[in-house]
Amino acid sequence: MSSDIAWQIIRNNSSFLKTRKNVPKKFSTEKFNLMSVNSQRFNGLINDKAIDIQITGDGKSLKISTKSKQVQKPASSVHTTTVRGNNPRAALRKVARIAKGYKSVAGQPAQRRASQLLRSLKTHKSTKKTGKAE
Template sequence: MSADLTWLLIKNNNSYLVKRSGVQFSSEAGNLLNKNSFKYSGLANKKTVDVAAAPSGRGVVVSTKVTSVPAYKPSKGLNKVTLSKGVRKSARSVAGLTRSGYRADLRQAALARVSAVLNSQKPVKAAPKKTGNGIRATKH
């Protein structure tokens, strides 16, 4: 089935569609911006890029759709790579993957998603205890 026909069938009703306050979002895998649009749809497009947190809690998993897999083998339809070397190396790998002709239009969104996932995995620094400098701060 063509991508355009698939999009026409699923754009208004699917199980991943979230409608709130007049805005439509989509929570499917392969949708980098979670927008309900044909460009970012992980269901309608034959080539998709998905960036998610690694199950180990360190790094990201980058998934791409394999276009040559038959429809009756959905488990073999994704190519998953775990990137855990750091922010710069992960970003470089994702940029190279999207720039190489796979989905160059999703490069910025994929890089933003990698950055957001890796930043969310950083430990939270404890805020230093505030000390007062005035006269009342030194009185007990």
């Protein structure tokens, strides 16, 4: 089925749709949707080639999943790469290199998403002082 027909079917009827109070835009929580926006451009269910970036279970690195079109073998159509988050610049370069082979719309959002996730991996020192004031 073409992606246009699939989009017409699922655009208003998807279990991944989320709405916010006083916000007219609909959001989506499906995998391979980098922007979390319910639009045909960023939808991970209908696009043949897509990228997803998540934090791994240990919370120290990024998991980059890429989807390619293999209709006969859907289980092998997703490839996963792990990138350590200890060097954020190198991790962003790797994300850019992976996203370059995919859609041109995935490059900028993939780097933005990776940057946000890398920032969340940082540990912040507490500035609150404990003890008695002198």
